[in-house]
Amino acid sequence: MSRYDVVIAGGGLVGGCLAVALGQTGLRVAVLEAVASDAASQPSYDDRTTALSPVSRRILEALDLWPDLQGEITPIREIHISEQAGFGYTRMRADREGVPALGYLVPNRRFGQVLPQRLQHQPGLDYLAPARAVATRTTAHGIELTAEDDEGRQQLLKARLVVAADGARSVLREQWDLPLHEHDYGSHAVIANLTPGEDHRGRAYERFTPDGPMALLPTTGGRCALVWSVADDELHDVLALDDAAFLDQVQRRFGYRLGRFRQVGRRAHYPLRGHVVTQPLAPRGVVIGNAAHTMHPVAGQGLNLALRDVAWLAQLLAEAERRGEDVGHPALLQRYARQRQADTRLIMGFTHLLLASFGNRLPGLRAGRNLALKWLDIVPPARRAFMKLGMGLGTPLPALAAGCPLNREEPR
Numbered sequence: 001m002s003r004y005d006v007v008i009a010g011g012g013l014v015g016g017c018l019a020v021a022l023g024q025t026g027l028r029v030a031v032l033e034a035v036a037s038d039a040a041s042q043p044s045y046d047d048r049t050t051a052l053s054p055v056s057r058r059i060l061e062a063l064d065l066w067p068d069l070q071g072e073i074t075p076i077r078e079i080h081i082s083e084q085a086g087f088g089y090t091r092m093r094a095d096r097e098g099v100p101a102l103g104y105l106v107p108n109r110r111f112g113q114v115l116p117q118r119l120q121h122q123p124g125l126d127y128l129a130p131a132r133a134v135a136t137r138t139t140a141h142g143i144e145l146t147a148e149d150d151e152g153r154q155q156l157l158k159a160r161l162v163v164a165a166d167g168a169r170s171v172l173r174e175q176w177d178l179p180l181h182e183h184d185y186g187s188h189a190v191i192a193n194l195t196p197g198e199d200h201r202g203r204a205y206e207r208f209t210p211d212g213p214m215a216l217l218p219t220t221g222g223r224c225a226l227v228w229s230v231a232d233d234e235l236h237d238v239l240a241l242d243d244a245a246f247l248d249q250v251q252r253r254f255g256y257r258l259g260r261f262r263q264v265g266r267r268a269h270y271p272l273r274g275h276v277v278t279q280p281l282a283p284r285g286v287v288i289g290n291a292a293h294t295m296h297p298v299a300g301q302g303l304n305l306a307l308r309d310v311a312w313l314a315q316l317l318a319e320a321e322r323r324g325e326d327v328g329h330p331a332l333l334q335r336y337a338r339q340r341q342a343d344t345r346l347i348m349g350f351t352h353l354l355l356a357s358f359g360n361r362l363p364g365l366r367a368g369r370n371l372a373l374k375w376l377d378i379v380p381p382a383r384r385a386f387m388k389l390g391m392g393l394g395t396p397l398p399a400l401a402a403g404c405p406l407n408r409e410e411p412r
């Protein structure tokens with residue numbers, strides 16, 4: 001039987017980043033990842049492009065992951081929010097706010113090239129893949145996790161803490177019987193890369209349409225990443241469209257701000273279901289990332305919120321380890337849960353508010369929200385408050401978010 005301080009179930013974006021963060025502590029860690037990183041079915045490192053906030057950038061810098069992502073990062077210089085057939089719009093510009101960028105686009109596949117590589121060579125870490133977590137059992141002084149490989153061979157891992165980062169359909173969350181608030185958005189996100197007729201100039205567009213929001217995000221090679229919310233009952237028809245008809249539908253909703261779309265790549269789709277655990281804790285267990293919360297991608301917040309989960313959990317575990325305390329102690333886990341509550345509520349609320357405000361088709365409300373968009377555009381304090389929320393600056397930040405690695409005392 002192998003013994004660890006922390007076993008992380010799930011080596012996707014969130015579990016992988018937590019494992020890298022714990023590499024800055026003296027803790028002995030194992031990561032179990034169900035799917036090989038180069039498999040086409042890898043659910044975390046897929047065709048999506050993720051918008052990261054400046055706070056997430058600082059966390060990834062403190063983990064020394066940011067330099068490895070270079071070459072595929074596209075800074076967001078401007079965000080343009082509008083409603084189809086509406087008169088109002090809001091523009092947020094990095095130069096006007098005195099920051100280098102409002103956010104950054106990174107392809108998930110790039111993370112898939114970087115993170116598993118890092119984990120395979122990290123001292124003090126065992127990276128087991130493909131291996132899935134199937135069950136846990138608490139004992140008098142710890143927790144045991146049963147792992148299973150693709151041939152059905154089982155292995156028992158003993159730890160002081162198990163972190164479930166095993167995604168939205170978390171097996172461990174189910175086993176631990178953690179209650180969830182769930183929400184079905186009744187839609188799917190259809191994603192694809194588009195080539196616009198004009199240079200995107202680092203501008204990200206959020207366009208609210210009567211059918212749901214559509215985002216066009218700037219990426220490398222002059223392309224844009226499309227995230228289009230399509231009602232469940234229309235998904236089949238949208239996926240059946242040929243390239244020209246698909247581009248035509250996007251163009252109708254988006255307009256000609258980027259000229260005429262010329263090309264579209266492979267389409268993929270994701271069911272949009274939201275959930276949040278009422279309490280992310282079990283005896284010697286904690287859930288983070290998609291296992292703890294998922295939300296509509298309209299505000300691009302899921303991974304940004306989860307990276308702050310990672311940064312806070314790693315910081316509390318590092319402090320406990322320095323003091324020689326038990327990293328699975330209930331008091332420590334309670335501290336983590338309390339710490340994450342406000343941020344999680346704020347970001348889930350922000351996302352729901354955005355969707356609810358633009359989801360209502362009443363004509364009076366439409367005029368009101370277009371006035372609100374105009375107001376945000378011309379009133380700097382209102383715009384900055386909105387941006388602060390979107391950038392994850394609404395609640396206190398952990399040390400990693402100040403760019404301070406866990407093995408250093410002071411922020412650099």
Ligand SMILES: Cc1cc2nc3c(=O)[nH]c(=O)nc-3n(C[C@H](O)[C@H](O)[C@H](O)COP(=O)(O)OP(=O)(O)OC[C@H]3O[C@@H](n4cnc5c(N)ncnc54)[C@H](O)[C@@H]3O)c2cc1C
Pocket residue numbers: 009010011012013014015032033034035042043044045048049050051052131132133134165166167168170171189191227270288289290291297299300301302303304305306
């Ligand atoms: C269309 C779309 C667009 C998005 N855009 C953005 C954005 O712009 N910005 C943003 O911040 N967020 C965005 N998100 C959210 C973001 O993708 C998620 O927050 C992120 O994927 C969460 O990562 P995770 O590691 O928690 O879960 P996952 O990515 O689901 O990874 C879970 C991992 O656990 C593994 N696993 C599963 N079960 C087991 C098991 N039993 N044992 C071991 N391993 C297991 C899986 O193989 C996988 O590798 C978007 C989401 C969608 C759907």
